[in-house]
Amino acid sequence: MKVGCIGLGDIAQKAYLPVLSARPGLELHLQTRTPATLEQVAARHHVPADRCHTDLDALLAAGLDAAFVHAPTAVHPEIVARLLDAGVPTYVDKPLAYDYADSRRLVERAEERGVSLAVGFNRRHAPGYAQCAEHPRELIVMQKNRVGLPEDPRTFVLDDFIHVVDTLRFLLPGDADHIDVRAVVRDGLMHQVVLQMSGPGFTALGLMNRLSGSTEEILEVSGQDTKRQVLNLSEIVDHKGQPSVRRRGDWTPVARQRGIEQVVDHFLEAVALGKTLSARDALLTHDLCERVVLTALEQAL
Structure with missing residues (x-):
């Protein structure tokens, strides 16, 4: 399973990448606009250079089976919309967006396209x-x-x-x-x-x-x-x-105690089984x- 991680900031490095890099059968791809961070994080998690990307186009061209979005909240709407349009099951760190209208549009977009969208309420x-x-x-x-x-x-x-x-x-x-x-x-x-x-x-x-x-x-x-x-x-x-x-x-x-391991496994299991996850309940929290x-x-x- 090819899994992309978009955004390599604090939460990705501390919580999610240690879990993802330890999961068997995953081909992990990394994407950030900062080359120095990309190089450092890739070396730490033994991700080869051909799976490291500085733009979303290159990451999508890799043919992802799933994606985790840990970029700043302000750019969530743009990134998540592109992933959904590409048919990529998407897990996004909370919140979906700062504005409720943007969050609603993303949930509706996922439902229209029949693509999984999950929000990280670990x-x-x-x-x-x-x-x-x-x-x-x-x-x-x-x-x-x-x-x-x-x-x-x-x-x-x-x-x-x-x-x-x-x-x-x-x-x-x-x-x-x-x-x-x-x-x-x-x-x-x-x-x-x-x-x-x-x-x-x-x-x-x-x-x-x-x-x-x-x-x-x-x-x-x-x-x-x-x-x-x-x-x-x-x-x-x-x-x-x-x-x-x-x-x-x-x-x-700590990742297990905080529910990170479990929520990652829940999402990846749904992807593996072809089960479509809905963010409709998460939208009620945003509301x-x-x-x-x-x-x-x-x-x-």
């Missing part, structure tokens, strides 16, 4: 979070905080808070009939945001503070007098009377993110 596959889906979930609380990083609201939400939004959607035990957003935006920069979703018998809260003093990710689900916490995706604490702690095994790869952005901007006026 937390749905992370063991700790997947196990929370099996726990009573009357109350769901997730916070993902940063240090000294206020940002433009759209970038804040679509590049980072989107993980919180999608994880809450994944864990909701039913349809939410009430959604509320509260945000703090000062001088055009978002400092914090709170998303609340509720329905019959459940409430979900998503929080992000970019001036929290700590970089952390904490998920809690509780119900029926029990609670499960997942700390930074690596430690699970079950509470029922006395707490019980389970930590990531010393030899468990909700658009609502968060617009509400935050209204509150800042």
Whole structure:
């Protein structure tokens, strides 16, 4: 299977290329516009020169069976559209695009052409979070905080808070009939945001503070007098009377703990089986993110 990796930045190098380069039966092709980066990354992963490309045309000419897109979000619409038009099953790092209209057009384009389109919501596959889906979930609380990083609201939400939004959607035990957003935006920069979703018998809260003093990710689900916490995706604490702690095994790869291995394998297995994946559910997450952005901007006026 010929698999292209487009964009060789931090997330590709840290998370995806170590997984892809270890998968048997893959002919890995790399593409970036920066020759020095291309040479360094290819040497690290033993990719021969004839599988290294500095433009998308050359990569497509290789006859790809699948592609992973890790280029900057601003160029996702152009790159993904070209891949879909070429009939290449495509996995794109979240988000699909900064603007909801662009994201919708890409999903519709994939459906019109009958081509797989998948969005990289790896937390749905992370063991700790997947196990929370099996726990009573009357109350769901997730916070993902940063240090000294206020940002433009759209970038804040679509590049980072989107993980919180999608994880809450994944864990909701039913349809939410009430959604509320509260945000703090000062001088055009978002400092914090709170998303609340509720329905019959459940409430979900998503929080992000970019001036929290700590970089952390904490998920809690509780119900029926029990609670499960997942700390930074690596430690699970079950509470029922006395707490019980389970930590990531010393030899468990970070990519597996964060669901990267599993989401890559899920996508590649679908390609191998000729199964068409839809990004229609991922589009619902983008829709909700658009609502968060617009509400935050209204509150800042």
